Amino acid sequence: xxxxxxxxxxxxxxxxxxxxxxxxxxxxxxxxxxxxxxxxxxxxxxxxxxxxxxxxxxxxxxxxxxxxxxxxxxxxxxxxxxxxxxxxxxxxxxxxxxxxxxxxxxxxxxxxxxxxxxxxxxxxxxxxxxxxxxxxxxxxxxxxxxxxxxxxxxxxxxxxxxxxxxxxxxxxxxxxxxxxxxxxxxxxxxxxxxxxxxxxxxxxxxxxxxxxxxxx
Numbered sequence: 692x693x694x695x696x697x698x699x700x701x702x703x704x705x706x707x708x709x710x711x712x713x714x715x716x717x718x719x720x721x722x723x724x725x726x727x728x729x730x731x732x733x734x735x736x737x738x739x740x741x742x743x744x745x746x747x748x749x750x751x752x753x754x755x756x757x758x759x760x761x762x763x764x765x766x767x768x769x770x771x772x773x774x775x776x777x778x779x780x781x782x783x784x785x786x787x788x789x790x791x792x793x794x795x796x797x798x799x800x801x802x803x804x805x806x807x808x809x810x811x812x813x814x815x816x817x818x819x820x821x822x823x824x825x826x827x828x829x830x831x832x833x834x835x836x837x838x839x840x841x842x843x844x845x846x847x848x849x850x851x852x853x854x855x856x857x858x859x860x861x862x863x864x865x866x867x868x869x870x871x872x873x874x875x876x877x878x879x880x881x882x883x884x885x886x887x888x889x890x891x892x893x894x895x896x897x898x899x900x901x902x903x904x905x906x907x
């Protein structure tokens with residue numbers, strides 16, 4: 692190796708060591724005998740048991756329809772059938788969330804409300820976070836006792852709802868406290884992640900990827 696090439700190679704290796712790890716796009720394709728069937732970056736599905744890792748994705752635990760995963764210190768719960776989730780791209784700041792669109796172009800993933808796991812869909816047209824009654828009951832929200840009764844105009848007419856403030860809403864490593872929400876009397880397929888949460892972020896989209904960056 693020439694003397695001029697060696698310093699360049701050392702500099703390149705040092706730069707690579709300083710660069711943050713790239714995000715891993717992870718999907719949970721199934722649960723097989725207590726193992727999580729992972730698809731990492733669109734590759735071949737691989738059955739991974741709790742305590743094992745595949746392409747930098749470590750499985751912490753496996754449930755009947757979900758798995759708790761860890762990438763570069765970031766822990767996320769991934770639900771069976773959920774679209775691919777981007778992990779390991781926060782660079783240790785906890786102020787940036789990367790979401791991947793599903794086949795219909797919707798940004799659907801998992802998070803937590805008051806510490807309870809929920810499935811959400813990003814909805815920039817919703818004024819607040821919106822939660823269907825069954826999900827609110829599953830989360831233990833006391834909306835009838837603590838919420839304010841409201842009447843809402845919907846596509847099907849006027850409907851009953853309850854306005855309340857959530858203690859915390861967590862997406863990825865980002866958590867907001869005191870988030871306004873509406874609980875609807877009717878069930879909803881997802882929690883709608885509306886502008887009472889999204890307004891705290893700068894949003895950018897590139898193809899099927901959306902980045903939420905916490906405002907300072």
